[in-house]
Amino acid sequence: MERKSPANRSLERGLALLRAFRPGSTLLGNGELAERTGLPRATVSRLTQTLVAGGFLQHDQAARAYRLGAPVLSLAYAMRQGSEILRAALPLMRETAENQRINVGLACADGEEMIYLESVRRHRASMFRHITAGSRIPMELTSLGRAHLATLPKAEVERMLALFRARRRAHWPALQKEIRAAIAAVERNGYCRASWQPGVIALAAPLPGQPGYVMNISLATERLSEQEIKTGLVSLLRGLVQEVAARL
Amino acid sequence: MERKSPANRSLERGLALLRAFRPGSTLLGNGELAERTGLPRATVSRLTQTLVAGGFLQHDQAARAYRLGAPVLSLAYAMRQGSEILRAALPLMRETAENQRINVGLACADGEEMIYLESVRRHRASMFRHITAGSRIPMELTSLGRAHLATLPKAEVERMLALFRARRRAHWPALQKEIRAAIAAVERNGYCRASWQPGVIALAAPLPGQPGYVMNISLATERLSEQEIKTGLVSLLRGLVQEVAARL
């Protein structure tokens, strides 16, 4: 028997509509929204009207569709201001990225994905795949995601794995092995490694005492030997999370 | 008789709760939320639970209060990706800020405030008052806000003025004069001027053909003479909005 917290259906649905907007689907009509959320059209129509009235959506007359409105930007700004963790970590992240000439990231979990709170990169014009604050990356493929998984209770991990399995039928056996190995690595050594973006290797570690938060460092593979990883980067990451945790 | 669009009360209220989070009040408990929104406590309690379940709020156990969650960051990212205007304007804003050594802003209205979509400044470490994407600034005091007012229908302007009047009883006569003069200036010359932050002067102009969007340029007063304003900056701003509008 699932313990159902008294949830407000209309609000849930309204939030689901907002969540349907993603990079790549930034312009959605009522029909598309209804399809993506599985809600009846009439309901979507009414909810979008409310969202528009509140400024959270803008109606694009020409495209017969909606976009996210400026208030969400404002919320994000308030959110960043309010995040103690980000405030504590950011200066250190900047410093580390600069000194070590690597990328440093801070992320937290949202459902089956990870969301970057911040990603400080050495080269501001970035690598081809565009990653910044607010970017979503898959949990099952990334060092950040796997490091996060390692902090969850066993039962929760299995639940997540079941979800991933459904999404990645194709390479599941190999992928599952990787994920479980990463979790074991985090439990043993405090960090895990992955290479989601080709040519980029990343190490990630959970922030001690801050459930849900994970940090990573990443750099181009060409720039390092196996040796260097074992020595410099691991202790760099360890030092980073320790220091950030200490500042909280 | 007010034409009431069929609004969803629960959703409206949920959004109101989110909007209660601002820079400066980033950590709000149920009680404070109830007070700020005027909603009954029981209702707030249930709605916050839903917002937490959706990830939009995080419960801070220690503070007995809520913060905004990472998904709002993600929404903001999607919003920026989806804004054609921002995409069209940003390169030009960067270029102008760099070449002319000034700050260039793009904003739009939200209720009685303006929200910066982007503010590109010459010195990245900024002036004392921290302004970035998502920052809210008062409509009645700023060049951006007044330029926006000038684009509204007369009746709407009067409605807004009534609101400002209630908020600024003290200096209202002078302030009203300033605002009306600014509106007239925009209608006559296409731009208006204001100095909200002491020591900083700003010129703002609406984006032609894009109702609700306004751009500004600003710089330290010490750096210019009256002469320079009339000549260089005005035509710079005019050229800027023209070019951005042309790219849409």
Added chain:
DNA sequence: GCAGTAATTCCACTGGATGGAATTACTGCG
């Protein structure tokens, strides 16, 4: 202008939302 599609409004129904009151969970102080 007309067909075809998408969005909105209508409306009877009903169950989800509501909020005052009671209960429970905390916290800080003596």
Added chain:
DNA sequence: CGCAGTAATTCCATCCAGTGGAATTACTGC
């Protein structure tokens, strides 16, 4: 350590707001 004081949550009877299928209306592209 326990108790007072406060804040949050749960309860519950009431009822109205939300719902969604169907009808209507608004668009758009041909």
